Amino acid sequence: MRALTGHPLRPVTEMSPQRVLLVNLACMGAPALLIIQGVLQHGKVDWFAAGLGCITLFALVALRMFDLVSQVHDKARQLDAVAHIDALTALPNRRAWDLELSRRIAAARRHGSPVVVAILDLDHFKKYNDEHGHQGGDNLLSSAAAAWRGQLRPEDLLARYGGEEFGAIFDQSKLADADRIIERLQAVNPLGQTFSAGAAQWNGSETAEELLARADVALYAAKAAGRNRVYVSSIR
Incomplete structure (x- = not known):
């Protein structure tokens, strides 16, 4: 979100036909001056004025090009941020989650540090959505995201995994640490x-997909056992 709000985009100036014509006329100014002086003064030209005009012209063109390139870079940066942010909850989206999970597992593999992944699923969300409408369901999702985010450590990542599911990555954590954090999230879950x-802890060799699959199995076990609980997958 810092990338989205930190530097507002400047409006891009449209290159109208009149503006293009003006630029072309300016570009032809210096050579036209040389030709006119050469004809009227029998080959004797004011080289200083012509040289100064060319330098000024090229400097203005270079400045304009630099400004346009900066605007393109600003747009590319913010579009990249938008592509990785969930619009409803302002959390990282599934694409950002996949990239970050792979990066953190690679870091854990290099340093031998623990990492835990958890999948959170709002209970009976479809029923809540039917009773309160889509706006009420959206409000629950955004309220939950805001409440949970306030309970996480700076190194933790919370993302919108899809629908009513959220993903969390707990860096430098074991299952017991993650379990305590998830209990804090349960305590602040909004709207009753x-x-x-x-949850599943990385076993030191499995892929991101295998780790997620174990967390998913633990989630379905928690739901099958009556919901409103946390199940963990033992390290294999």
Whole structure:
């Protein structure tokens, strides 16, 4: 979100036909001056004026090019940020989650540090959505995201995994640490609702997909056991 709000985009100036014509006329000014002087003064030209005009012209063109390139870079940076942010909750989206999970597992592999992944699923969300409408469901999702984010450590990542599911990555954590954090999230879950969670600790060799699959199995076990609880997958 810092990337989205830190530097507002400047409006891009449109290159109208009149503006293009003006630029072309300016570009032809210096050579036209040389030709006119050469004809009227029998080959004797004011080289200083012509040289100064060319330098000024090229400097203005270079400045304009620099400004346009800066605007393109600003747009590219903010579009990249938008592509990785969930519009409803302002959390990282599934694409950002996948990239970050792979990066953190690679870091854990290099340093031998623990990492835990958890999948959080709001209980009976479809029923809540039917009773309160889509706006009420959206409000629950955004309220939950805001409440949970306030309970996480700076190194933790919370993302919108899809629908009513959220993903969390707990860096430098073991299952016991993650379990305590998830309990804090349960305590602040908004609007009287609950969620179920499944967590798994990286075993040191598995892929991101295998780790997520174990967390997903633990989540379904928590839901099957009655919801509003956390199940963990033992390290294999």
